[in-house]
Amino acid sequence: MSFRSLFACLFLMGDLPTRGDVTLVSEGRPLTVIVTPDRPTRVVVYAAKELRDHVEKACGARLEVIAESAVKADSRPRIYLGACREMGADVGRLAAEAFALRVTDLAVFIAGNDGGGDPLDASTSAGTLWGVYEWLDRDLNVRWLWPGELGTHVPKTKTVTAKSCDETIAPRFFQRRIRPGLGFESTHPALGFTTAAAKQFSDEQAVFLRRHRMGRSYPVSYGHAFVDWWQKDGKAHPEWFQLLEGGKRGPKKKDGRFSMCVSNPDLQREIVNRWTTKRPPDAKTPGFINACENDILGLCICENCRALDGPAPADYLTFYPPDSKVAGSRFVSDRYAKFWLGVQRQAPAGTTVVGYAYFNYFSAPTSGIKLNPNILIGYCPSAGWFPRSEEEHVWMKRQWTGWRETGARLFMRTNHLLDGYCMPFIFAHQFADEFHHAVKHGMVATDYDSLTGHWATQGPNLYVASRLHVRHEASANELLAEYFSAFAAASEQVKRYFDHWENFTTNSREKINQTMEALQTSRWRNWAKAAHVLYPPECFTPAETILEEAAKAARSDSEAAARVKFLQLGLQHAKLCARVSAQLSLASSTASKGEIKIAVDELLVFRRANERSGIGNFNHLAWVEELSWKLSEESRQTPDLYP
Structure with missing residues (x-):
């Protein structure tokens, strides 16, 4: 049996021989080459560059990158990236963004489920790139502290060895996102970057985020869903919109914000109909219906909406400041939970409905309502800024647990990284504790708003927040020890x-x-x-x-x-x-x-x-x-x- 046939058989069975480590560089002398498919994806090309550059920074040796058809019949160990013929198996069978990392006494194989797009685009599946970063993390102890060359920590060594392993790994979360924070605009632009500096900052940060494996396994769309509905549908269907004191429907003032009359079954049906009309009939990715309320409290006072509300918890408003928008508001979490469930029941089988736990529907529901995994809730508190008292921290985590106990899936959608201006405002330990609690209680994705990027004053916050997406089980102290060791x-x-x-x-x-x-x-x-x-x-x-x-x-x-x-x-x-x-x-x-x-x-x-x-x-x-x-x-x- 040929080597390729043997590997194909073993790859498919998941039982490769792992008889020893592979020395790739010895005393600064390269012993290996990087092999890519003859027609590599952009992800594989970029992964090869990242691997080559980091190895060179570690030991000074610059590895050759060659196409598989140019490989000579010699005894040099090889690093195969992507769907090379030598793999003998269809890496497309791997789960989205998953990769195989396998080291035998013959070669190193890093192959993942890759898309064809830009490797720095968060929507591009980049399994092979994730495999390269995993290997650099494990065997070279590379740490990406902040964007740019200075923030790239690669320990020096004369010998590079790939340690024996045989694993297939997929990301823990189907979406890992810290919003880049590059859209802030001012009418006093002199306070900001010059054009060239802004591009450099953006480019370096994009690389940093991918090195921490920010991305998604499949598209998911959500956000404040109904912002233009009153303008388009208010005259024809005022009953879809909030009822205010005095019997008025819609915004309190012209062009003002408004919430929806979420108890209205016709509104629920219309949400599903509009989504179904836009969805391609041959769509293969999971379907997500955006049912996130507008950026406003749930304000409808109609009899049907109020009938859906559960009793307000005794501590409902305890941790909101007196000038908060939520102060004095009605507790409406149960009506929104029932709204999402109503939409989901009318949607095609397998479709997921997305909502936000936000404003006066952030606290966990109290009616005992049972949801299901086809309801995805973004945990988006309007309070809970760090640092918290111990009592407040416990309360915030309890709201996550309460929503999780409904049976819904949850993702982290907080705004807390926007806090602190450019001051040395550090809350890494409490942030990590909340993250760990969320992981323990079913977190499936993240979407933090936003990365304001003050790396020189808030580095520990940003490193811990980024690193937890890859090493979600590590303690804050363990991750901070990585950060500090680079000094x-x-x-x-x-x-x-x-x-x-x-x-x-x-x-x-x-x-x-x-x-x-x-x-x-x-x-x-x-x-x-x-x-x-x-x-x-x-x-x-x-x-x-x-x-x-x-x-x-x-x-x-x-x-x-x-x-x-x-x-x-x-x-x-x-x-x-x-x-x-x-x-x-x-x-x-x-x-x-x-x-x-x-x-x-x-x-x-x-x-x-x-x-x-x-x-x-x-x-x-x-x-x-x-x-x-x-x-x-x-x-x-x-x-x-x-x-």
């Missing part, structure tokens, strides 16, 4: 630095809540109004001292020293932003036009000098600052011209 001799000081800021954040919980309420500040829109109050000048001094110690510890290691400098730049920038906030905050500023220009120019000079460093998403900051500060006309100019 080599300065790892102890960097750990102390971020421990300092996580303790500072946790201990500031009451002050944060009180300040946000007093200054009428949003946790995600206009945080820069309050930055100077929450991060006064004196709070930066101990942190600066720790980073100075880290810089001394890392001075003999250029890479570690550069990473410490990265953190120092982030802290310097945060301190500068807090100082400008004190001068220009809309909560108190009396600055003149000249004073505004001096304050903003100092900030912009820093940003222009460091916009290619990757320390943060300056376009996000421009958006927040426009809503937070008293600004003059100069910053309305393009950043390519001003200052």
